[in-house]
Amino acid sequence: MGDSVTRFSGFADQYDRTRPRPPAALTDLIRQWIGNEDPDVVDLGAGTGLSTTLWPRAIGVEPSADMRAIAVARGATVVDGTAEATGLPDGCADVVTASQALHWFDPERTFAEVVRLLRPGGVFAAFDCDWPPAVDGEVDRAYREFTRCYGRLEVERGLRPVFAGKAEHLARLRDSGLFRHVTEVCLHGMESGDADRLIETALSQGGVRALLADGASEDEIGLTDLRAVAAERLVRPKPWWWTYRVRLATV
Secondary structure, eight states: OHHHHHHTOSOHHHHHHHSOOOOHHHHHHHHHHHTOSSOOEEEETOTTSTTGGGSSSEEEEOOOHHHHHHHHHTTOEEESOOSSOOOOOTTOEEEEEEESOGGGSOHHHHHHHHHHHEEEEEEEEEEEEOSSOBSOHHHHHHHHHHHHHHHHHHHHTTOOOOOOOGGGHHHHHHHTSOOSEEEEEEEEEEEEEOHHHHHHHHHTSHHHHHHHHTTOOHHHHTHHHHHHHHHHHOSSOEEEEEEEEEEEEEO
């Protein structure tokens, strides 16, 4: 997870301000799945605490000092550590979560650490939201073109990190042999945003920040075109629909 610390350093405030909050239905699903209304939770890659604070009793694990400071300010309990080496005691959790973060972790070492942390019958819940949010056809098209554009430039400039693809999370969990049962559930969350939030959301992505720091222009990464579409389509806030893919793995 070392690369993600560097990649997401220096803009924790913006990240926290623009990133989506997990929907309340997520905790309902996990509580029902585990059969425990008040679980002890460990949140891996807690970032600014957006998912940690969903739970009354949770400990976040986050290696970035910038992110930890914001999480603590919002009332989360967070320790300095990684998903592969949390430093927490054996069997301390009923639930371990990873929000928008599993792709940054070493799967083999992380899954072993998750199993060590969980009590018998505990659940690992790894969830990500699909990008971009569903706003309308034109915003979706423009954001996907922006993603294609900056992604290509990342590769050309040698800035694209190697990480575990999100599409393979479910298969990796099953193939690990460490969990009794693994499944995936889709949930939806609704927020709202205008043009400014859309652009700030784009600027909260690590690849975009890496390219700008490397001297790429907004034209080169496709941000100028996205700004134009956002200014036309999101003069006022509109609902944003996020699809969350929740992988549930039981020990």
